Amino acid sequence: xxxxxxxxxxxxxxxxxxxxxxxxxxxxxxxxxxxxxxxxxxxxxxxxxxxxxxxxxxxxxxxxxxxxxxxxxxxxxxxxxxxxxxxxxxxxxxxxxxxxxxxxxxxxxxxxxx
Amino acid sequence: xxxxxxxxxxxxxxxxxxxxxxxxxxxxxxxxxxxxxxxxxxxxxxxxxxxxxxxxxxxxxxxxxxxxxxxxxxxxxxxxxxxxxxxxxxxxxxxxxxxxxxxxxxxxxxxxxxxxxxxxxxxxxxxx
Numbered sequence: 348x349x350x351x352x353x354x355x356x357x358x359x360x361x362x363x364x365x366x367x368x369x370x371x372x373x374x375x376x377x378x379x380x381x382x383x384x385x386x387x388x389x390x391x392x393x394x395x396x397x398x399x400x401x402x403x404x405x406x407x408x409x410x411x412x413x414x415x416x417x418x419x420x421x422x423x424x425x426x427x428x429x430x431x432x433x434x435x436x437x438x439x440x441x442x443x444x445x446x447x448x449x450x451x452x453x454x455x456x457x458x459x460x461x
Numbered sequence: 462x463x464x465x466x467x468x469x470x471x472x473x474x475x476x477x478x479x480x481x482x483x484x485x486x487x488x489x490x491x492x493x494x495x496x497x498x499x500x501x502x503x504x505x506x507x508x509x510x511x512x513x514x515x516x517x518x519x520x521x522x523x524x525x526x527x528x529x530x531x532x533x534x535x536x537x538x539x540x541x542x543x544x545x546x547x548x549x550x551x552x553x554x555x556x557x558x559x560x561x562x563x564x565x566x567x568x569x570x571x572x573x574x575x576x577x578x579x580x581x582x583x584x585x586x587x588x589x
Contacts, residue, residue, distance in 0.1 A: 389576075391506075396582055397506065397556075398579070399578075442576075444573065447511070447574070448511040448571065449508070452507070453505075
């Protein structure tokens, strides 16, 4: 099974500053036949279900602000919020869907305002 | 607009059973794979089970295999999760989630995707 590990577990960033969350998979989630990374990012605000932000490691879901971006390939990925807004306070999860149906999530990173 | 509305959660004793439902609207239900994902109180996300659009292929996490059964009624646009032999560690909010496509099935195995849409969840509490 592919294990997803996020870092840090929690993060405090000042408003307007950059926030960076890392996700590492125990094996590559890059599918060589189509050169796509099977990696998604979700945002979960308190009391709400998760919301899809990014898929294929770097494709922003429709309606997601462009301050959110995803990067990386193979086993190492990053979610970046370029200029933190108050409404971005949430827990963020990465998920691999390379080895579905046994897909797996990272443990989550809690993002707060400094 | 895609809508997923879960129901059926509640308090149940250890060893008991519960059936969750997820009513879907706003899309052609039978054309999409669906999953159940749960979240224990204060914990992270755990995939539980997945089903292809036709309902012909089903998959389970090891933690629920043999106890839970996923199914769907495409004529009613509804996804189900039958949960038997419930344990305290099954206590969680259960979300139904929609894939962006149907499962890709080849060589006897099916492959699923990320979760594009989520319901609001239903709380299952297993306690005596």
